[in-house]
Amino acid sequence: MTYTNQYKFNKELKIECEKCFGLCCVALYFSSSEGFPTNKNAGEPCINLQSDFTCSVHNNLRNKGLKGCTAYDCLGAGQKVAQITFGGHDWRQAPESANQMFEAFLIMRQLHEMLWYLTQALSLQTDHGTKVEISSLLDNTERLTLLDVDSLLALDVAAHRTKVNIHLKNTSELVRSKFRNEKNNPSRNRKANLRRLDYFGADLRKTDLRGADLRGVCLIAADLKGVDLSGADLIGADLRDADLSGANLTNSIFLTQAQLNTTKGNSHTKLPMMLERPNCWSK
Template sequence: MSTPAPELRADCGNCFGLCCVALAFTRSADFARDKKAGEPCGHLGGDHRCGIHATLRDDGYSGCTVYDCFGAGQQLSQVTFAGQDWRDAPDRGQAMFAGLPVMRQLHELLWYLRGTLALNAAAEVHPAAAAARDRVAGLTRLGAADLLALDVAAERAAVNEVLLRASALVRTRAVRRPRNRRGADLIGARMKGADLRAADLRGAYLIGADLRDADLRLADLIGADLRDADLRGADLTGALFVTRTQLHAARGDARTRIPAGLDRPAHWAH
């Protein structure tokens, strides 16, 4: 995947802490306390910054370190709502909070489409990917009311057709008959050193899976659940549609090879 454009990376300095207010938290191993949707987190300061950002994992908020808005926060804050602080809005930000998950999904689609356009082996679907990118980018500039009325599921379905075609082209050119584990229940599976080159792992449940030293080059990982998966020493070079959220939810080390354009999680072992 290519290095994402700045607009697809979270810029908290140009956001009004929307994820710290709009989203609901359930007390668990990922969050130290319950929080209702629309309720500001107790650690959110008046400057819209997190008061414990540097120690989130130590303080029991590892879930916050995994979340990625793909730049939706600043788009809503600065474009959709023209820089108006939710605290000053007549509805106290309810429209902004409702719009965050919609905008996030649109930005996530843009992430996948930009990655598709960087895949040389998928050149024949580039025109369709470019058209989809332009259409979705236009939707991110809708006004608040139109954004909330948008049929996001239909947009995801349309984009998914392009992504499926691109994935098939890339993987079948790399491996004649790539393995199909789409949606597979691989929770806790022991796959140390497994050859998963160009495998279809879309939507696979890899929670807690042992993928140490596994070969995941060019594997399609869109929607795969990698929470607590052990990626130490694994090779994800060229893996398709990997997100920051997936990597931060997994475990890795200095030997783990990650797709271009993604940052190595700070909490991974060195």
């Protein structure tokens, strides 16, 4: 068995808004308190969505304080639903299928997120047998993204995510153990194992976070300037307004562009190869 082509997934998981129908601007629930233009119900178009599915204020999102819009990343799910699942027929042309399209987008976004994490897990694993299993799961997940709309809507996403999470957790432990250096500094690792979930506004500049388990941790407005996050698992971590100036995230794992887009950083921040430096960051 050959391993899945990682380059293919890296390309497919990049957003191409020009191939989408503004699905994130319609299908999602918005709250003005979370950095969106106004409160909006799911299935209701954003007030800034134009007839050609472009955003009328796209170039001024940051200036308008619309952090929710700048942070969101569908990981390519929008164009997949628009061009593959619905064959290029948009919800305005076929309003009778609008609700199905919006529901399909929410499911596709989850599947593409799993593809993102599994692609990284595949590159990080060293055990041949485990790599084969992850590769097979990647291929299976991709096949699910190509289902017809009825089959996609009937999919048990939670059950599939459970299978994915097993491999993500095992890969996380493998990578983090390399950076925890348990034999040379056992006392440090005993502290690291006492998982704290809330670091809101915390000054972490002197905290050793190499190989840390930061899954789902609140790091809102945390001071991470110059911190080495090598081997740290950031899956689901809330990094809104966290200051990553000069931080080293090169070898951090399971970080997404959407998470990164909510942070502060500068030209000295080191990033994983698959992620791009947000335009809003300082020099």
